[in-house]
Amino acid sequence: SIHLLYTLNIFEFSNTWSLTYFRPTVPTDLWDAIREVELSWAFPGHWLPSKDPVKTVYFSAGRQQWIETCGAVTRMKGLQSFTLHLSGSWFCEPVEKIPVFLEPLRDLHLRQRWQLNLPKQPYYVKEIRNIDGDLRKRGIECSIRAV
Structure with missing residues (x-):
């Protein structure tokens, strides 16, 4: 069956x-049946706030x-697992920026x-404990690994 x-x-x-383009193509009952999602993303870094007006345009588009x-993701009623x-450009990005970036996932409770x-x-391997502590303080419930 399609439900399976x-x-x-x-x-x-x-x-x-x-x-976000896939979402409107799936009927709500089937969207709510999805249990596991993995999102892989090589962040270009342009989502980070900048004083440069040109970069600000890219920031607002990427952030939105x-x-x-x-x-x-947070509205998926049947979701049991999210990774x-x-x-990409996360290499050498300051760890302090990660919790700020993940703030929109605060409402993801599995x-x-x-x-x-x-x-x-x-x-990152060295800073995982600090990142984890910062995320917990912000109410972001995730487990962190370096892979």
Whole structure:
């Protein structure tokens, strides 16, 4: 049955646009049946606030898309597992920026913590405990790994 297609598979998205464009094509009852989502994203870094007016345009567009994606994920009624793989320009981004970026996922509450995978760079491996503490203070319930 089609219902099993949505309940038994892992839905993988390579960018935020994919998930938000996919959403309107799926009937609500089947969308709510999705149990597992993985989002892999190589962040270009332009979502970070900047005093440069040109970068500000990119920031607002990228940030809005991220907020819409997070909203779509947090509203998935049947979701049991969510994994976010961050890669790309996250290399050497200050760890203090990660909790700010993940703020739109604060309302994602699953039976088990959702998974945040960071690049396996020495900088992140060393800072995982600090990142975890900052996320917990903000009410963001996830487990962090460097992979």
